[in-house]
Amino acid sequence: MIHIELPRFPASEREASQAAVPTPRASCPSYASQLLAKETTLRALLNSFLRETGCHDPRHAETGLVASLLDVGEPFCLRLSAGELIGTLRDFSLSGQHRYGAAFYLRDDQGRVTPLDMQDIIQRLLESLSAPATDNTHELRLWDMRDKINNSFTRMAAHIDDFYHHRGTAPEAALDFIAAEQSLYLGHPFHPFPKCSQGVERRAFDDFSPERGACFQLHYLAVRRDLLVEAWLDGPEDGLADAVHEVARQRLGERYDHYALLPIHPWQAGYLLSQPDIHLLLEEGLLIDLSAQGPLAYPTSSVRSVWLPAIGQGYKLPLQVRITNLIRENTLEQSRRTLDAARLIHHLRSELESDAFQVVMETGYRTLDPEHPALDSHRAAAFTVIYRPMPVEAQDACVLASLLEPYPGEAEPKLIAAIRHGAGGEVDLDRWFAAYLEVSLVPILEILARTGVSFEAHLQNSLLRLERGWPSTLYMRDLEGVSLDRERVTRLAVWPSLGIAADSPLLYSPEVAWWRTQYYFFVNHLGGVVNALATHLGVGEGRFWRQVGTCLERLSEAEDIRLAAYAEDLLQANHWPAKANLLSCLRQRGASPLFVDILNPIKRVG
Structure with missing residues (x-):
């Protein structure tokens, strides 16, 4: 017989106040707003944890729990320091952007099973990532992380609630630059506290x-x-x-x-x-x-x-x-x-x-x-x-990080509505994605091969302009994130006249400039686009990663030797680099973040 323990109530007012989640100053967001913020917070935390601990597929056919205790989806089981975290995956993602059911349990080493709420899960995940210290720094770091995660959750819930209160549903008007910039409600899908503002x-x-x-x-x-x-x-x-x-x-x-x-x-x-x-x-x-x-x-x-x-x-x-x-x-x-x-x-x-x-x-x-x-x-x-003056034509472009999010309460990404609005109806998203690769993947690799310039092309730095619903122009912004392949760029004819110091932080070894491109564009950027399109269609991500592979196979035959080598490396590498935001925040490495390896999604789909 499975023994399930209900969560205990705080034994004192002091303990209760320590466990409480902060609430907004003005009013408490609605249940629906808090529920969406909770789902988003847990999804980002769990996916970050899985990515950064090397667990590429947590699905587990046998959890030992009766089916009635679990939510809809495939069961998963994740080993933590305190026992096994058990729940369900509603959607499995090759790039790690899984979606979860609402019910979570912890089974300890004695076989006792306890239902977990968000605060329990936060605590268990953080404890499993951190090693106790001889002084009080361990507890201080855990407290700091919990505070930031709850700050992000609270602010996210308040923003969502404000949307429900003032708009209620997705606007019917076509999305523009400002509307896209101001409707990023959920934030980075692999950050433990994407909406934290301390x-x-x-x-x-x-x-x-x-x-x-x-x-x-x-x-x-x-x-x-x-x-x-x-x-x-x-x-x-x-x-x-x-x-x-x-x-x-x-x-x-x-x-x-x-x-x-x-x-x-x-x-x-x-x-x-x-x-x-x-x-x-x-x-x-x-x-x-x-x-x-x-x-x-x-x-x-x-x-x-x-x-x-x-x-x-x-x-x-x-x-x-x-x-x-x-x-x-x-x-x-x-x-x-x-x-x-x-x-x-x-x-x-x-x-x-x-x-x-x-x-x-x-x-x-x-x-x-x-x-x-x-x-x-x-x-x-x-x-x-x-x-940062804005070119006139770029004022019709929208930030991709926002385009890939649905409005609160909606299932459809804003990108799909923008495509439909511009095209006057539905379009073939496989053809659309192939066209997207021509304005994004192809020029980004060609520029790196030809000049040694690597853009920090993550989703919040990328603006997309559509013409009649189809990809027209991709804009890159925020030049602080640019990295330069030292060996390539210093050979350019223009280099001596620029007055850039030999020890400039812009300059990287060829290897580092290359893996920065791999993470910021292929893992962060393309991973987000692929996940949004696949989730909208209800298909596996492999359908779109195969298209990426086909595009790279074409580039691997290019006359430019460097371009061909980049494409071949992306096709053949077993792993791609990914930023470890959860570990970096826990270890206070914000200015010099840690990276981990993830499985190459192109090789996973064959």
């Missing part, structure tokens, strides 16, 4: 959240030029609205030419302008507060980057907020890396770009001088702005 507790943040449909005026500061550091591709162009400059002229009068203007996120302005050391800069006239003004800015899916459609300008702004696992400020090193990448791409645009593949350029950065005696050097990153 630090926002200091001041209300919901009015600045893209998931809430936010738009707002930016705050502006006038920076005296002796405090300013800036660098540009083609000379200073601050990309600000004429109305902002006019206000500055009126406020500064004869001093106008001695100052430069800096846009600041309004949340960041509220934080910085309340700090004593920044007050001193204002009193000395090194900074002048011009307040909030100018055209409306729309936050994109990254939260801190904004888009101003009235002037065609975008800014990558700093925020003193931990979004996922990193404080999102712009260090001077990151800014210089971005501009170094922009310089190279600017000189290679004719070799990199085509009608099918384009790059959203970053044109410069502006910040405060960390070496100025009046400034605490660590403050510079809190002011640094990276300028």
Whole structure:
């Protein structure tokens, strides 16, 4: 007989408060909102755990539990430090993006079976990944991880609830750039806390959240030029609205030419302008507060980057907020890396770009001088702005990370609705995917082979423009993530004229540049597209991975030896690299993440 223990209730008020899941400040989200957030949180945690512990297929025909205890799907059994985690898979995924049933149990070494809720599963998974330490760091790290996971769950549930309250169902209007950027409700499918935002507790943040449909005026500061550091591709162009400059002229009068203007996120302005050391800069006239003004800015899916459609300008702004696992400020090193990448791409645009593949350029950065005696050097990153104007044609493109998600409460990915709307009806998704590979896989490999430039082509950096529902142009953004094959790129004729340092963090060995391409495009990007299409059609992912294999077989016969070698490696390798977000967060390796091997899905389907 199977003995099932019900979860015990907290023995004291103190224990109850420690176990409680945080709830939003304003109101408690509905049951439906919390249920979707819970399913998404557990799915990401379980899939990350499986990927990062090398379990490529957890299905187990015999679990020892009676069928009535299990939810719909194939049973799975996963060995943890506390026993066996038992549940069901509603959908098995070759790339590891499994979907789970709602019922989970733990069977301990004595055979006792206990139903688990979300908090139990979080605790059991984290304990199984971490080794006890001799000091208190073990418990502190577990507490920190639980706090971030619950923060993400809470914020996700609140965003979903806001969608249900204000919209209810998927909009009928065609998706545009802003609508896509502001409807990424679930986030990275292999991150333990994709919607975590720590630090926002200091001041209300919901009015600045893209998931809430936010738009707002930016705050502006006038920076005296002796405090300013800036660098540009083609000379200073601050990309600000004429109305902002006019206000500055009126406020500064004869001093106008001695100052430069800096846009600041309004949340960041509220934080910085309340700090004593920044007050001193204002009193000395090194900074002048011009307040909030100018055209409306729309936050994109990254939260801190904004888009101003009235002037065609975008800014990558700093925020003193931990979004996922990193404080999102712009260090001077990151800014210089971005501009170094922009310089190279600017000189290679004719070799990199085509009608099918384009790059959203970053044109410069502006910040405060960390070496100025009046400034605490660590403050510079809190002011640094990276300028990212948007090409007119890219304003019709949508971020892929959002396209692959359904709206809350829906089953169909936004991409499918966008295809149908553009094409005026259903299309053959096998043919559509073949066309997609021609604007994504093919140019990304050709560019790496020809120039040594590797883009960080994950789903949130990739924008897709459709024409009549079919893939037309793929846009790459966020040049900070570009990596360069040192051996290839330094042989380019243009290289000596760029002034990029020999020890630039942009430069990688050929092997590292190649596996970064494998992860960011093939595992993260293509894995997401394949899973979304296969799930929508109710078919196995192998159907689309075979198409990837066919495309690579064609490229393996190319005259370009490097291109052929890349394609052949992708076909023949037993494993592809994948970022280990769960382990990296647990071990506090956010700036230098860990990677693991996953099985090559093309070889798995033969």
